[in-house]
Amino acid sequence: MVQAYGADTGNGSAEQPQAGGSRFRSLLGRAARDRGIWRRGIVLALCSVVLTLVMVVHAQIPNRVGNLGSLVETFLPWIALFIPLLLILALLRRSATALIALLLPAVVWLNIFGGLITDKSGTGGDLTVATHNVNAGNPDPAGTAQQVAGSGADVVALQELPGGQVSTYEKSLAARYPYHSVQGTVGLWSKYPLSNTRPVDIKMGWTRAMRSTVKAPQGEIAVYVAHLPSVRVKLHAGFTANQRDNSADALGEAIADEQVERVVLL
Template sequence: MGPFRSWRGDGGPWRRGAVLAGLAVAVALLTALHAKVPNRIGNLGSLSETFLPWLAVFAVPPLLVAAVWRRSGTALLALLLPIAVWLNLFGGLITDKSSGGGDLTVATHNVNAGNPDPEGTAREVAGAGADVLALQELAHGQVDSYRRALAGTYKYHSVQGTVGLWSKYPLKAVKPVDIRMGWTRAMRATVTTPRGEVAVYVAHMPSVRVKMNAGFTANERDKSADALGEAIALEEVSQVVLLGDLNGTMNDRALRAVTSQMRSTQGAAGDGFGFSWPASFPMARIDQIMVKGVEPVASWTLPRTDSDHLPIAASIRLG
């Protein structure tokens, strides 16, 4: 017991655990000041912001166990800091903010180009009852399967490149949107609803990767996000909805060109975080429904399909 007692120290509970207290303060500062983490080296800022809600979740429990084991009052008190910061940033997402009175239900799903059952996936998502459905990562050889499966539910549709839009209401002014990729992965259409026109954008941002020699490789995604933000800023229709896989979260500064002018339906009217990826164990909401000029009243995730993403849906109030 001699070495054990010596390692734990003979100081009182307020003199032990200085290192643990320092780690707790560091977690709190990193969570609160995530915008200060530089992106110059491996896009570390964007990487940390992608999984920001999990930082304190993973860090606090082991620090708490260590603080109790060390009988350190200082460390236990310091742990209140990351908890308070986390609640300030994300506590509002825990409560259910949904309500009724929506005029339009929209849904979006990255169906995965390698989906083994495209027709089954289409039927599952269509069964959610959305008035407007956006699909991304449509493999060329599978487009007809999605068209067949959705024809009975949606009278109007358009596919542009690898993204598509299906609607129960007429579409007009349909066109691809250039997000600087060299091929079409975004589109725009006006949906004519009984409550007025809605400009609907569908987008699939370039994928991001974590590489040992390069860090978080997101430069192509960032350029596309800037281009999409420019297109939305020039939109003449006052009611705008963005549906798609943005390969980034609302916390990610690289998506600021979009997030600065639109609201997330999950943040405004969701219940929980609404994580959508990976489908097997969702850890981040990289699939987004964002709005401008309309009021979100509910937002939720849909059951898993044969894709590696979960579909998501939202109800919005128009006019």
């Protein structure tokens, strides 16, 4: 004969689930007893330190080897993408060292770029401008022009205008923008009169920049339209930004010599 004995706890239940606070204390206690929590994740912590150093000294990285400095400057904001990745890896490794080290790049990135995340729009503006690269191979220039006209902007700049499609943009935008000028592959359309319009030499060999004075109701505004050269990453030359840098310098010099007090670059 088999006899079974049971203990009566007095509450009708053999086991009660732990309260939230007790469970949290249990996890903390388990972490405190896990000596490896500080030893694991050293490599992840070093990665966080490297990211931090890149952001701190980015302006001092030279361009002598493959224009590395310009490459870092271009992708600097996107370093933030590594932070959640390192966070996930640190959690998987259960590494307190990696988690604490991750605070370094997070704080530095927020210090540099955090102010750009918030909405910068404000009230009281009296001139709306828009800029758009229409793409030289655009199969529907008329449709693009209609969308541009629907933006409601007072002044519109277009880049990469192919010669064979300029007339299409002129016809489509004429009703809303009675004043316009096209210089090379860039153009400016305005609700207000334009004057002193001329191309701007940005060392490209053909016209990809212009300036014009917009006679807005609030006063004259010098508007520059520019389409700077693209940058490329090549195996034999690295990050090829020299032509873009030279064009940017030439454009900056032209703007610095501008006589009109208010200037807009599109």
